[in-house]
Amino acid sequence: MIKINSNYSKLKASYLFSTIAKKVSEYQKNNPDKKIIKMGIGDVTLPLPPACVAAFSSAVEEMGKADTFRGYGPEQGYEFLRKAIADNDFKARGMDIEPDEIFVSDGAKSDSANIQELFAEDVRVAIQDPVYPVYLDTNVMAGRSGEPADGRYDNITYLPCVPQNNFLPDIPAETVDLIYLCYPNNPTGAVADKTYLKKWVDYARENKSIIIFDAAYEAFITDENIPHSIYEIEGAKEVAIEIRSFSKTAGFTGTRCAYTVVPKECIIKDENKTEYSLNAMWFRRQSTKFNGVSYPVQRAAEAVYSEEGKKQVKENIAYYLENARILREALEGLGYECTGGKNSPYIWINTGKDSWEFFDMLLDKAQIVCTPGSGFGKAGEGFVRFSAFNSRENVIEAADRLKRLLG
């Protein structure tokens, strides 16, 4: 008799964004004449940059001709894209990352979900709270958590991100092995400076831990003193894996392309001093379970690094950041404590109320959709997240509605 993976039974039944979608569609059904402005889910709204569209189209044409057609590509991604990434995202900023340390994938979600497979079932996992649910759920599915109790799981170390610590949690008292950090942070919009990240890198080196650094929002950083990559910290290449995405940078949420950096210096020793390379293990994992990203999509991603591509991406990011500024100023003007909205497309506000109550009130009275902070974790209770991914027109309208409702 076959048995299911019983860890699935520990998962919470409903997913945050599907609950929101249900509430919104119900409200719209009952109020068909109202215009709802959605600032909940972090999905981009501007089209693909023209440079990406041109490269994408031309690669599709190649696939239709016998002499330029491509079948299976390398599982880790084509050299042309890995080289463009290494040169532009790392070497140009003084980090020594080579193309064979880069693994192109279909999404940061897949990579941040799959990376835990490389580690033993009994490693201790630390996640920030509030947090992008994928880090937690995938470790629950893999059996690394205990049972859920009171909105949290046993055997998981939660790192609360709260105003008291400026959303930069301290190193925990207990020893942790696999540490998920995300900066610029989703959902709080907080950023980390080098001093803060160095604490974690030093800790990981000392305790032989591994950091999974999610830098999906690095393109939104404008302050010069904020690091774009964990590898700007000395020694990080020995203890950190970094995940990045073209989704929020270049509007690839529906096109699907991301990458993960696994430095060759990431070596883990067991009790017998046998050494294991995480780079080699991830290569084995990806070549066994993945067959590479669509060739035309990789060409579209490569175009992000062309001169026109860089310019167009920069304009799009500036557009979203200006949206964020408008929203943040409106909320601050209303007396709310805000994080993010600078160096980040997200604004995290302290509502002084129950998260879902505030969500319902905004939907009902101002037809604005936000994301309830409690959906990201217990420490998110009382907060909501606004996303700046929207049209300028909608953002201005939303700011006005907020002022009228809450002013």
Next chain:
Amino acid sequence: MIKINSNYSKLKASYLFSTIAKKVSEYQKNNPDKKIIKMGIGDVTLPLPPACVAAFSSAVEEMGKADTFRGYGPEQGYEFLRKAIADNDFKARGMDIEPDEIFVSDGAKSDSANIQELFAEDVRVAIQDPVYPVYLDTNVMAGRSGEPADGRYDNITYLPCVPQNNFLPDIPAETVDLIYLCYPNNPTGAVADKTYLKKWVDYARENKSIIIFDAAYEAFITDENIPHSIYEIEGAKEVAIEIRSFSKTAGFTGTRCAYTVVPKECIIKDENKTEYSLNAMWFRRQSTKFNGVSYPVQRAAEAVYSEEGKKQVKENIAYYLENARILREALEGLGYECTGGKNSPYIWINTGKDSWEFFDMLLDKAQIVCTPGSGFGKAGEGFVRFSAFNSRENVIEAADRLKRLLG
């Protein structure tokens, strides 16, 4: 101190096709003037059908315009594609499969690798031998095997596919829980009729096992009495998951699109009679770990089901099948026992020698690359696989070279 997933250490170090690639590139280096004909890896050679290219291009254009741009899509795939699949691949052949039982993915490799996550670590796995290495390797990585010994793993049930059983292995003596079957078979090219598949379905229903049916090559079936899907067998919807791909059908090996069918009738009960729906579990798995297939790729896949698409795909399949016929006739004419090459793009021949010895001989004396059968498992020793994915010109030339060398 972090620890690695020690199951990775059980994996064999090198992957079949990388060893072949190394041997071929070495030979070419030493013999730069020789023209090598590659019939090893099963990669398509004809370009994408024009109907797919047109749909692909037009969807790329949509992504470049604000009013038609699409961000995150549904993780399980767009309704337009799932409906086209259900209607054309199932309902048109009398099988009652609904769009919400279909999960679109980036590849049959990903799905056949990931599906095991739904099951407990101690389920007993049965695989055919020879076999597509992904089923085995992913179960080893998940800890379902014992240590490797003499080319096999402990705690795995191997189902030898040999001439004595017409490459249709019997139900094993021990009880097995998770059964991987592939027909038309990779690598042997063998096909299964309804009587044979019914034995497995009946067994699975009786023993509460689950069958993972890999039908990636169903498009090559021309005989009317050969089932295209496991769901042509009565009762299969309760016990079988089917994996299909656009790779070999429509030349999507570099474009990446596939799908998996998880019927709602696939329900597993535990000791307490609690029921678990595999459809719901796979939905949870995919929405947590995957973010859907690129929108333009899904439009390209949808075009496979348009009138022109169907016609073009049929022509491509006929082209490869004619290649297979030419190769098979040449090999049979030389006195080799052959399987496949009918209803399959693969021809599996009994060389009467060591597989790698025959491989080396063919490369050295005829500059033809095949795949050594032993690379697919112990029971493949003595065999090699030829792939019909090549140009007609190369296939005719290869047939001539084979006749000259072995005649």
